[in-house]
Structures are given as structure tokens and as C-alpha cells.
Amino acid sequence: xxxxxxxxxxxxxxELHFGRAAARLHLTQARISQAIGRQExxxxxxxFDRSNRxxxxxxxxxxxxxxxxxxxxxxxxxxxxxxxxxxxxxxARLRVGMMPFNVLDLHHFWKTFQARHPQxxxxxxxxxxxxxxxxxxxxxxxxxITWLPVDEPDLTVGPVLFHDxxxxxxxxxxxxxxxxxxxxxALADFAHxxxxxxxxxxxxxxxxxxSPRGTTLERIEQVTNADELIHLVITGEIVHPFPSHVTRxxxxxxxxxxxxVPDMGTIPYALxxxxxxxxxxxxxxxxxxxxxxxxxx
Numbered sequence: 001x002x003x004x005x006x007x008x009x010x011x012x013x014x015e016l017h018f019g020r021a022a023a024r025l026h027l028t029q030a031r032i033s034q035a036i037g038r039q040e041x042x043x044x045x046x047x048f049d050r051s052n053r054x055x056x057x058x059x060x061x062x063x064x065x066x067x068x069x070x071x072x073x074x075x076x077x078x079x080x081x082x083x084x085x086x087x088x089x090x091x092a093r094l095r096v097g098m099m100p101f102n103v104l105d106l107h108h109f110w111k112t113f114q115a116r117h118p119q120x121x122x123x124x125x126x127x128x129x130x131x132x133x134x135x136x137x138x139x140x141x142x143x144x145i146t147w148l149p150v151d152e153p154d155l156t157v158g159p160v161l162f163h164d165x166x167x168x169x170x171x172x173x174x175x176x177x178x179x180x181x182x183x184x185x186a187l188a189d190f191a192h193x194x195x196x197x198x199x200x201x202x203x204x205x206x207x208x209x210x211s212p213r214g215t216t217l218e219r220i221e222q223v224t225n226a227d228e229l230i231h232l233v234i235t236g237e238i239v240h241p242f243p244s245h246v247t248r249x250x251x252x253x254x255x256x257x258x259x260x261v262p263d264m265g266t267i268p269y270a271l272x273x274x275x276x277x278x279x280x281x282x283x284x285x286x287x288x289x290x291x292x293x294x295x296x297x
Contacts, residue, residue, distance in 0.1 A: 001039060006073050008035045009047065013066045014128060016056050016224060055224060074139060090121045094281040097127035097141035100269055101226075102245040105295055106145075106161055113288045120281055130224050131197040136274050143282055144272045147243075149205050156278065158271035158286040162295040164243035166264035170257050171236040177257040184208070184263050188215035190239045193232055196222040206267070207241055230256065243267055245297065 001009075012021040012032060022029045040047050047062035058066060085093060103124055114122055127135060127144060133152065135141045143158075150157050168187070170176045176186070188211040194203055203209075210216055220238065223229045232238045234255045247258045271289060273282050 001042075003073075003076070005035055005039060006069055008032055009039060010066065010069060010073060012036060012048070012056075013058055013062060014130075016058075016130070018056070020225060070138060085121055088121075091119045092281055093121040093123055094143065094285060095123045095125065095141045096143045096145065096285070097125055097132065097135055099127050099132060099144070099146040100164075100243060100245065101126075101249045102162075105245060105297070108295070109161065109285075109289055109292060112292060113285055116288065117281075117284055120284075122285075128224075129195040129226070133199075136272070136277075139277070142273060142277065142279075143285060145269055146272055147202075147206055148268045148270055149201065150270075150272050151201060152199075154275055155272050156275045158273065159289040160268045160270045160294050161289055162297065163266040163268050164245055164297065165266050166241050166261045167244045167247060167258040168239055168241050168261050169230070169233045169246075170239045170259060171234055172255045172257050174236055174239065174257070176239065176259055179259050181260045181262055184261060185211045185213060185215075187211065187239065187241070187261075188213075188217050191218050191220040191237060192240060193221040193223045193229060193238045194219050195224060243269075 008021070008025060008027070011024055012018065015021045015024065018029045018032050022032050025032070036047060043061065043065075045061045046059050047065060049057045049059050081093065085091070110122055110124065114120075125141070127141070127146070132144065132146065133155070136144050136155065145161065148157065148160070168176065168182050176182055176190075187207075192207060194207060200209075208217060221232065223232065229238075229240060230250070230253065233240055234253075241261060241264065242258070244258070244260075250256065271286055
């Protein structure tokens, strides 16, 4: 396989969606499909199960190939990146994956870190919805910014960057759209959707499995990205709680209303990293966050 074909396969294996993979790689969906088809013909088997039109899945062959290729591709990519950084006068890179959307709200953390450590490069990226802890464990990112609690024996929870209030996203024509506030108990009256492959306690920290009175908050579908989630909100199939900062980034969504949910309280977002991968760069970012203290909105 050519390097570009490996990149196409691994990107599609991560996104599990031809459109998103094409957008990430700046290619057409037809080009992605052709490359995957060519790989499958060479290997003599299917890499992806395409029977579900909304979401493809890796076959056992695809899963095995992904497992085998990841370390090879990562090593090659890292070698090339180190060469590029050396050419720019940088000695190392810290890769940060963000679950929240508010990268600009946290700008002071990034600028302070870069001012203190100009010899290092800071890379900020959106973290995927599906199994995001795997990005840490597989070495694709060095630090993960996510909501708490995080209780994983191999992960370290660092300082909190911010706390955010909760809002409920509903369709503009939903029965809750004109409310000034919604109690948590009311969430049990409507359907929800969440990403797959989340630890139960972590998912419960974001969207409880039960209301205060013990009623189940039903999840009718698994989503793999924010676009799918908002689509289901717009069509009225689900409602979904978000941290309130999304209202500043999605304020052009005329078909969505964001209603406060005061009794959900606030949700904290913190730095998380692999315990066995902690290094000087991670400690420096954590210290920067501690020195500045949590952002207040």
C-alpha cells in the first residue's frame, strides 16, 4: 500500500463516514471509495461493512489491518513531523485534543504556554466522538480536554480549565423551544442520542441515565459526530444537553433553540493524559493552566 492509501484507510477507519473522511483529507468521496475498493481487491476481502447507509463499520479484516498499520504509520508520520519541526526551529510538539468546542475561550492558556516555551509547538485539534480515550492510549494526542469525572487507572486527571452551565438543544418548533428554563426531570420525557463506546460513568457524567425521580433517559440512537447530533435535534427526533459555550459557536443555527437547564449545575472540563506518557511538555501545560486558573464565562 502507498502512504496515501494508508492515510485514506486509517482516516476512514476513524471517521467511519466517507463524507467526513473526504473532508479531512481534502479529497472527493469518489476518490476515497476508489482507494478503499482498490485496497480490498488487492487484499482479497472487505475492509468495511457498508450495509448500514448511515454508518459504515470495520470488518474483522479491517480491524486487523488498522491495528497493524497504526504503529507503522504513526512512526513514519512522527519522523516526517520531527524533520519539519526541526526546519522551523522547534524541538517538540504537544498535541491537544479537545472535546469542547470553545478553543477561542481558552486562547489565553495557549498564548501563555507558547510565550513561556517558544521552542515547542502547540497543536490544538477537535477530538473525535467515538472512543476518544483511545486517541490518548494509541498516542495520537498527548493531552485530552474533556468533562469530568474521568476515572481510568492509566490516565491522569490534571487541572480544570473551566466550568460551564448546561443548556438543552431542541428544535425551533419543539414544545420546549419557548421555555425560559427546563428541569432535569423533563429530559426523561424525550429521546436522546449519545456516541458509542463511552464508559458508563463518563457518559452518565454528561447525560444521566436516570432522572432525579428514577425515570430512564432513553437513548434512541448512537451518533459519531456533532453534525449527526444537531441533525437529529433539528428534525425533532431528540433533545440534547450541551455545555452553554456552544450557544456562542452555533448561534447561526436558526432551527435550534438552547434552553437553560439550571438544576443540571455546571460541568467541569480538565486536562487528561496517559500516566505512562507524562513528559516535560505535558507538565508545562498543566502548570500553565494551574497558574492562570479556570476561565470564567
